[in-house]
Amino acid sequence: MKAQKKSAQNNERLAEIYRTAAQIILRKGYDATSVNDIANALGMTKAGLYHYISGKKELLFDIMNFGLDELEEEVAVPARAIKDAEARLRFIVSAHAQLVTRGQGAITILVDEVTALTPAQGRKITQRKREYFDNLRGLLDELKVAGRLQDVDTTAATFCLLGMINWLSRWFRQDGALTAEQAAAELVKISLGGLLVAESRSAKTRLQVVKS
């Protein structure tokens, strides 16, 4: 008899543990969050929680992979179905931004607590992040070749995009002035307005508007 998949109930409880733990860690930071904090938030004791997890680091590692799974499923995979490069970029920024604003699922960005992991775990997470990064930069390169990108360093531009998106988690509030969709739309406007060449444009060039 081989390793058996856990029962559906167990998986549900695990997901609940991940979500609860992620919220607390996101708010207080990994190191400032004790295993006791997480257990209490789940209405159980630390020893009880250890029935489900094998260690604090492993919990963080699992949550990070959970978040990266989300990012892949909801952003990277759907994006691949979009042929037009500009539309694909638009989708990625918008979908990623909305993922970050989702209260429950704002898990993605705590992928940056990578120093808290063991070296081996850290390498795996860094590798997965890197794949996402390279894919995005590749898209920018593609746009550049097509002459649809301003004259910018695509590596720096990718970091700028991700910085803007990830920073959302610091300021976006569910009860704030903007909805998640509006905030995502603003991000798209601001970032792409800067990245995409608008036909032709430069401070030293005079432009005339002509009705198409």
Place this chain on the structure above:
Amino acid sequence: MKAQKKSAQNNERLAEIYRTAAQIILRKGYDATSVNDIANALGMTKAGLYHYISGKKELLFDIMNFGLDELEEEVAVPARAIKDAEARLRFIVSAHAQLVTRGQGAITILVDEVTALTPAQGRKITQRKREYFDNLRGLLDELKVAGRLQDVDTTAATFCLLGMINWLSRWFRQDGALTAEQAAAELVKISLGGLLVAESRSAKTRLQVVKS
């Protein structure tokens, strides 16, 4: 006899303590950094360090104010001397970005470990950050009124700017492909290209280039 300024030597040592502590906290995070770590990095014991500081939280608070002082002196104050709004924005983004890339002075962004402070300390830091934020947003508003800004939410735009700038500390390396000046220039290009209206521009408007 009123409160006397500490000796120059004492001040120098204090500054060294701040810089060293800031570097470690920046790398490992506040909670993951023990007072012992900081003391050892300074070649002394914990008790010796406590000769200079009054507590771990107070140390963090002092470092944050130190960073905000830098930001004020090197970005906010010089910016006030620039009359043209667009040039002022250009300067702020560039100068702030370069401040963040400075290995030693990358202190500014750990201003985000605000949850580690006491409520009273936190309020003071938040207040100072808010002043800087409001000033920057006010500048964007000014540009908007002058018709030199795209149709974006200035609050969201300010957060985007700061997100891009602060994110620099995560990816910029002194020994990387870009110098601090180049990275700052890229940031300016990317962010302002998106924020400033280039005479007139829209996906639905055809443009013709005319030699000025």
Place this chain on the structure above:
DNA sequence: GTCAACCTACCGGCCGGTCGGTAAAATAGC
């Protein structure tokens, strides 16, 4: 002889993690 600049030694407390249970639910044997 004073005082700044450190030190060694120690404190209570919380940390991540473990141990040996237990009550209840699921499963097996008949």
Place this chain on the structure above:
DNA sequence: GCTATTTTACCGACCGGCCGGTAGGTTGAC
């Protein structure tokens, strides 16, 4: 259908260790 056994899902009590912080020196410069 009823009991016997195993498994699941927890808990209370505890461990060694490091944490922030302190008390009380020692030493050397002025």
